[in-house]
Amino acid sequence: MSRNNEAGSSSLTDRKEESSCMGLPEIFEVEEVDAGSRLDLFLALRLGITRSFARKLVDGGHVSLSRAKKVKAGLKLAPGTTVTAVLPPAETMDLEPEDVPFRVVHEDPWLIVIDKPAGIVVHPAPGNWRGTLVHGLLYRFDSFGAFNNVHRPGIVHRLDGPTSGLLVVAKEQAILDALQQQFRNREVEKRYLALVEGRLPHARGRIELPVGRSSENRLRMDVDSGGKSAVTEFRLLWGTNRFSFVECRILTGRTHQIRVHMSHIGHPLVGDKLYGASKEPAERLGRVFLHSWKLSFQHPVSQERASFTCPLPGELTALLRDILSKGRA
Numbered sequence: 001m002s003r004n005n006e007a008g009s010s011s012l013t014d015r016k017e018e019s020s021c022m023g024l025p026e027i028f029e030v031e032e033v034d035a036g037s038r039l040d041l042f043l044a045l046r047l048g049i050t051r052s053f054a055r056k057l058v059d060g061g062h063v064s065l066s067r068a069k070k071v072k073a074g075l076k077l078a079p080g081t082t083v084t085a086v087l088p089p090a091e092t093m094d095l096e097p098e099d100v101p102f103r104v105v106h107e108d109p110w111l112i113v114i115d116k117p118a119g120i121v122v123h124p125a126p127g128n129w130r131g132t133l134v135h136g137l138l139y140r141f142d143s144f145g146a147f148n149n150v151h152r153p154g155i156v157h158r159l160d161g162p163t164s165g166l167l168v169v170a171k172e173q174a175i176l177d178a179l180q181q182q183f184r185n186r187e188v189e190k191r192y193l194a195l196v197e198g199r200l201p202h203a204r205g206r207i208e209l210p211v212g213r214s215s216e217n218r219l220r221m222d223v224d225s226g227g228k229s230a231v232t233e234f235r236l237l238w239g240t241n242r243f244s245f246v247e248c249r250i251l252t253g254r255t256h257q258i259r260v261h262m263s264h265i266g267h268p269l270v271g272d273k274l275y276g277a278s279k280e281p282a283e284r285l286g287r288v289f290l291h292s293w294k295l296s297f298q299h300p301v302s303q304e305r306a307s308f309t310c311p312l313p314g315e316l317t318a319l320l321r322d323i324l325s326k327g328r329a
Helices: 039-047 051-059 133-140 173-184 257-264 279-285 314-325
Strands: 025-029 063-065 082-086 103-107 111-116 164-170 189-197 204-208 211-213 221-223 231-239 243-250 290-298 305-309
Touching (some): 025 039, 039 051, 103 305, 164 173, 189 257, 189 314, 204 257, 211 257, 221 257, 231 257, 243 257, 279 314
Parallel strands (some): 164 290
Antiparallel strands (some): 025 082, 063 082, 103 111, 189 290, 204 231, 211 221, 231 243, 290 305
16 A cells, blocks of 8 residues: 555465565475476475575575485475475665656555656666656555565566556565466456557558567667567557557567557657657657557456556647647648
């Protein structure tokens, strides 16, 4: 919950992470069904952590076995073995919270849905060490659990810096895992509104082309036969000779996916100079015309379908009004 709200239920089940984060030992018995499992995978499943963090625990001497002198992450476990793991106290993320603007669309004890403004980067990274969404979440909320033993926001998915709209954030590891699994299974509905250059020849379309990092410009992504599969569906809402206003539904979540796909078919997003958009509208708008307007998923706790919508921000609706009022056909 937010800083002034009462804490709600903190888990899908009575999870053992709470005690392990306090430094108390977690003891597990290897059963027949677990025979032959790697130690790091066994710990990841039992503790609800990633395999990389499980390996760090093993390498750091935080794990002991009843039937082995040397403990290695890749050790195959035998039935009847007792595995004892002691997690160090959970750490606080080494970031100074900042008052970063964003709107909270929904909050409950397990997750937050926000409306991210354009221009705000989700994660700290070179060139963006301050003023990110993570800084803002740490400033406004103090109820995040330990993700791999660090108290921080559970970023489920991302939006590009120039993109605005809906984003879901988990408050604890079990919720993060459940939501990310839905994304992997393509069970999350993600719809965007975009303004592209030129008039689309078809009212509907599907672009199914792999996307990978550009070999010529590391800031760009390109359609690449060696890239990851990517599927974008689009529907024309209205168009003029110069512009088309479309709704895009993405079935995958590749970096810059909509921007790459629409540019590839000759219709770059307005404002997107990185992918070939005209300079004049880009400079005038000051951002890419792409907005995540609808997000729908199964709530990990209630198991009910949760759907959220978010209207276009003012600068985007102003551009649409201007285009229509001047009849730029």
